Structure formats: structure tokens, C-alpha cells
Amino acid sequence: MLWIPIDRSLDIPLIKQVYQQIRERILNGQLKSDEKLPSTRELSSELKVSRNVILEAYDQLLAEGFLVSRRGSGTFVAVGAFLEQHKKASPLHSFIRDEKDEKDADIINFRSGIPALDLFPRKIWAKLSSTIWNETSPSVFGYDFPEGRPELRQVLSHYLLKTRGVDCHPDQIVITSGATQAMTLVSKLLLSPNDTVIMEDPITNDIQTIFKTMGAQLYPIPVDQYGMKTSCLPLNKNPRFVFVTPSHQFPIGGVLPIQRRIQLIHYSRKTNCYLVEDDYDSEFRYEGPPVSSLQGLDPERVLYIGSFSKILSPALRMGYLILPLQLIEQCRKLKWFSDLHTPSLDQLILARFIKEGHLERHISRMKKTYKCRRDFLINCLKTTFSNKINILGDSTGLHLIIEFNEQHFSKELLEEIEQLGVKIYPVEDHTIEKGKYPNQIILGYGHLNNDEIKEGITRMCQAINKSNNKRK
Template sequence: MLGIELQRQGEVSLSRQIYQCLRKQMTEGHLRSGEVLPSTRELAKQLAVSRNTVYEAYEMLAAEGYTVSRQGSATRVADGLYLGNLPAAGHSVEKMRSVNEYTANFRTGQPDLRRFPRHLWLRLLRKSAEDALYEQWGYTGPDGLKALREEIAAWLFRSRGITVCPQDIFITAGATQALHLLAELLYGRGREILVEDPCHSGMLRVFQGKGFRIRPVMVDRQGLQTKGLTEGNGLCAAYVTPSHQFPLGGILPASRRVELLRYALNNDMYIIEDDYDSEFRYIGPTIAPLYSMAPERVIYVGTFSKILFPALRIGYVILPRQLHLRWRYLRTYADVQNPLFEQAALAEFLRTRRLDRHVRQMRQLYGQRRQALLQSLKELVNKSWYVWGDAAGLHLVLEFPGMNFDQNFVRHCKKQGIYITPVDVHSIQKGAHLNKLLLGYGHLAEAEIKKGILLLNEQLK
């Protein structure tokens, strides 16, 4: 009756099913305005359910305004419920392939999750939950766990040689959230942001989505070309990756750092420094952050996604004092805070120097894989190639003179089970880097690297 078919063994109650069916009949126009519904007794008999079940369904419809009734009169369909012919729902969404579906997966920014000490981490999570005070199970504020902020300050001193006050550190749900909040925070100061070209396309979209005008500055093997900086009104910030430029891998030299800082001072703007993976440096010591030269002018963004595991979703920013109040307001009305237990577990991971040991072990492992990748390229790739940015991080760039890697090449590789990204994907002004490919290798064992290069070489032919 009325097109109602009940699933008697389903998890949805019978009354809820009746309500849903009748609501659908009303919005699709099969039950029209003013039409009388069957009595509860009649419908219960037709559907072989109790009268109370139908009564509950009618109560739900009445509470939401789908029906009207007066005491002693029949229940009728309310006015204005017909939705009409709804348009088809958007464009079809292409199914994303799992990383496991690729025979050769050169995705960038992927740490080796197989080497993370999961059992230790689970013990720390359990202990942090057991030790948490009752008030910590509530809202604890937008700054982040005090113990974690103190341990991050100590970690930065050990690993980067910089002194940071824990009060200037704010915990985030990764670097991406940090950039979303910073875009909101700085938008009132201007409408234009200076960005390296090429730069991470995902981070670029954060600023574009906020409505910033993008001012690209070209990058070479040493990072941002500061000679390309031009005067202009409306600049509020520069977004840079000076310790390991993404994607080309350059390290910004001291003279360019000074020139960039001088430019920021002259234009009364901030520099957003994204230090996403410089812990893994294979030639010489870790690079000192730009922040160490001008903490009142540089906003430092760090993350634990590349060091530990991406699902952790814990990052941090170091903010100049004048930005603290506005940051707290924005974070409070974004999502208030990070989950407490993960913060507490990470604080303990840092306090016991587990992170220091893990980074040392992974740096050695990634260094070996870097060498395996370079050796495989020498042995297996017949075409001429040059490497960019292999001194640090979890990826490198290969330049193939005379070749152009467009989206057709990418699609063909995916059909052959190869995940590969051309550098031009991350270019703002297209065309300057068509002959370069990005190869992520941190998550690949040496045998996987060699197999992947063999497959890639076939496509390069």
C-alpha cells in the first residue's frame, strides 16, 4: 500500500521505514497537498504491523511539518512539499585508485609506515588516556597541550639549534590546516601573496580558495630567485620552502635569505616558512630555519606527518606574539583543538627521545634508498637525465633534456600501473618544467625501487 515495502529484518525500525516511504511519496508528488492519509488502524492492518508503529510514523511526519491534522479529522498531506524534477547530481566522480593498485608508486611525501613502532605508539596512547585528568576530557583550548608545546620547543633546539618559547607554539591538525588558518589570519592585511613557482599545488589552492591574488616568483636549483622580487602594494605574505624547496629541492642560500627578509621588512609582510621534511638530510647537517634569522617576521610551519605517519594529523606553527590573539579566535571557531590523547602520546614520544632515535634510523634508511634509486637510474635508464634536489627529503626530481611530460604521459603510465607526477603539475606558469619528473622513494624498498625504474624506463622509450 502506498508503495511501502518494509524490511522486517533490517536495522531501521519499522516506524522509521514507514515515515521515510511516505515522506518520499510526498516530495515526489505521488501524495499531493491536501490528500488524506489512511487511518493508523487501516494502514497497520494493510502492512501487518501494530497500530502503535504506524502512529509513531505519523507522529514523525507531523513533527516535521509533512502532515496536518485536527482533532477528530483525518491526517492530510501539507502544502508545498513537491520538489519537482531535480537535476542530475553533478558530474560523475572518477574512482581514485588505491596506492596498492600501482605496481610502481613514485608518490611524493610518503614515509615508510612499515618501520613505525606501532606497538609502542599504542601503549603511549593507552597510557595518555588513562593518565588524563577529567577536565582534559573536555575542551582544552586552541593553543594545544602545554606538555607537547614544551617538548616541541626542546626538539627544535636539539634538531635545528633554535630557541623557541613554548608560548609561541600552537598545535594544528597538520600543515594544511595551519595554512588555512594563516590564510584567514593574514587576509585582512592584503590581497596578494608571493609564492614560489613551482610550488605544492595543494598548498597553492589553499591561498587561491581564500581569494588571494598569487604573485609567482621563479625557482632555480638554489630555491627562490630573489632577483625576481618586484615592489607592489597589497602584499601580505610570502609562502616559501627554503630548507628543501618543493618540488625542485633547492636550499635557499644565506644571501637570498637576507634579501628575502629585507624585502619582507620593506613591504611590511610576513614570511610563511613551510619546513615539511628537512629532518631527512643526507649531505651535511640539518639546515637552520629562516625563522632563526627573524622570528618577529617569519611564521614557521612544521609537521610530524613525514617524520612519523600522515594519519597522526599533528603539526604546529610558531607565531609572532602580535598574531596570537587572532589565531586563538580563528582556531576556536574552526575546530577548537586537536584530540588530547594523540598530543599527550606525542609529547611522551618526544620526551623519551624516541622521536630522535626514529628520525636517525629513518634518515639512514632513506639515505640507502636514495642511493638505490640513483644506482637503478644509472643502470637501467638509457636516456640522458640530471637529478635535482637529492640532498634531502623523500623525493628527487629527474630532468630529461628534450622530453615533454604531459597529462597523456601520466594517464598512459597509470594504465601501466605506474604512479608518476610531472613537475609541471606544480607550476603556476606552465611550460618551464615540462621535462622533469618527481620520484618519491621513501616508502619503497630497494627491490620496489628497481622494479619501478624498470617499468618507468619502458614508458620513457
């Protein structure tokens, strides 16, 4: 007789318990091919369960091919249902998100690029969302254009011309799931293994990884307080493209002057390569007028990448890629193969949000908030560290750079700072050529209030002093 333990205290239905245990025994070979099973009446009597429970469990196993029924003979284990079992790997705990760590109120995280999430315009967004969901055509709920909704591309082309000097037709825009997908599309569109990509150094490590994954060879160009040092562009290379963040270099923070922009364009024409412009943090400029895009100077040479992650929220996963005419069709195909299209209803909400002027008003409000937080952070730094530091790249964006005159940030020091509940990020993490920025750290402040900023700087100073005292 086939014995199957039944536990009525479990939330698992009895049918499922019977089915799973017979299935497992067939797979691991405990029940052999052609072995006859008890009749449904016999097994239900033995297990003290309804015959219907056994009937349904058997039916499921028959449907999946584990059992075969032979008229007049009974039910048998099917041939070929045995699967040799291998030892199961241990769970990879490092891939499990630890929400407790993320939400630990005692951790002050100076990560860059995070906006003030608590100031997201929820009421306006919810109102527009309700309107779009209730009024939009049923066709929008189907599959959509890979390049994005025409409503959003149309409003974006006007907005970007007005605010950034971007010269493009709506058909040149591809809506993406954030800047990361835009960069991935660029890499698939332009790169083959061993192609050369010229990049600022330092530059976001994630971007380096995207291009290296495609087999690109990265050629670093140093930066200074004005961004990429275009005088260092190599004449003996034939790069596929030059990647640049001219409006706010990450992480150092320089703004590329017109002379260097023109040098870049001359270089791209001479070497017949493209320029890929990541318009990083350009909306939040606190000193001087807004800086125009590089794309506006040569639309047929520049691929322009933008995102709403820092303006509004990373959770929206909404960005865009603006392409020269000759690359549009191929990029649309790549976007279709990537994910068919970016969520349509979210695009329509964002289009209405921009068209009705909510985006510009939100940016204006947030600039005031971020400027206050930046000023408070600078004051805390100067009060705490006096003349031991230089502050760089603070005119734009949601982070700044602290350069210490006599302090290097070793792995041990970073761990000591984190033990006191503060996370900071070395510039060295984002360099291609290592060893040039051991005394510089990135401090993001957009998502932190004044109390968190002050406490974070205080703890960081305590850890630094403790570390230095150990070495004396």
C-alpha cells in the same frame, strides 16, 4: 483505502516502511492537505500487520508535523506539508574514493612526501596511547585550548630550538591539523583580496591554491639549485609576505644559503612584509650537517610552519605554526573559529613521544632507511638511463628530481607510463609560469621498497622507449 506495499524480507522494520511511504506520498502531493487517513485499526487490518506498527508510524508522522489529529474526526494530512519535487542529480562518482585503485598492488606510485607507513612506531605509540587514555585527567576530555595543549607546545619549543634553531616561547606556538591548516590560518591572518604574495616557482600546487582562494596575487620568483633566487625579488612591489621553503625547496630541492637568507630578511624589513617559512622535509638530510631555520635569524619577521606528516604519518593530522608576538592572539581566534582545537589526547601522546626521545630515535632510524632507498633509486636511474639524465635535489627529503636531456613529458607520455602501472609527477604541475620544466619529473621514494623502485624505473623506461619509437 490507503495501500502501502509491505516487504517482510527487507531489513527495514515494518514501522519504518509504513512511515517512509506515507511521508513520501505527503511530500510529493499524492496525499493532499486535509485528506483523511484510515484509522489505525483499519490500516493494520488491510496491511495484515500489528496495530502497534501503524500507531507508531502515525505517532512519528504526527510528531514531525506531517499529520494532525482531530478529536472525534480522525487523522488528517497537515496543511503545508507538500514539497514540489525536482529531478535528483546523478551521483558524482568522481568524489567516491576507489579503494581498489588505491590498493592496486600493480601500481607503483612515485608520489612525493609519503613516508614509509609500514615503519610507523606502532608499539610505542600504542603503549603511550594506552597510558595517556588511562591516566589523563577527565578535564582533558572536554573542550580545550585552540592554540593546543601546553604540554605539547612546551616540549616542541625545546625540541625545535635544539634541532632546528627555532627561537620561540611556547605561547608563540599554535598546534594545527597539519601544515595545510597552518597555511590556511596564515592566509586568513595576513591576506585580503588582491594582496601580493611572493612565492618560489615552482612550489606545491596545493599551496598556490590556498593563497589564491583568499584572492591573493601570486608573484613568482624563479629557483635554482640553491633555492629562491633572492636577487629577483621585486623592489616595486609591496607584498604581504614571501613564502619560502629554505631548508629543502619543493620540488627542486635546493637549500637556501645564508647570504640569500639575509637578503630575504633585508627585503622583508625594507618592504615591511612577513616571511612564511615552510620547513619542508628538513629532518631527512643525508649529506652535511642539519640546516638551521630562517626563523632563528629574525623571529619577529618569520612565521614558521612544521608538520609531523612526513616524520611520522599523515594520518596523525598534526602540525604547528610559530608566530611573531603581534599575531598570536588573532591567530588563536581564527583557530578557534576553524575547529575549536586539535584533538587533545593525540597532542598529549605526541608530547610524551617527543619528551621521552622516541621522535629523535625514529628520525635517526628512518634517515638510514630513506638514504638506502634514495641510493638504490639513484643507482637504478643511472643504470637505466646512463648519461641521459641529471639528478637534482637528492641531498634531503623523500623525493628527488630527474632532469632528462632530450625527453619532454607530454600528457600522452604520462598516460603511456601510467598504462604500464607507474605514476610519476611532472615538475610542471607545480609551476606558476608554465613551460620552464617540461623535461623534469618528481620521484618520491620514501614509501617504496627496492623491488618496487626497480620495477617502476624499468616500466617507465619501457614506456619512454615505446613512445619515442612511435615518433620515429
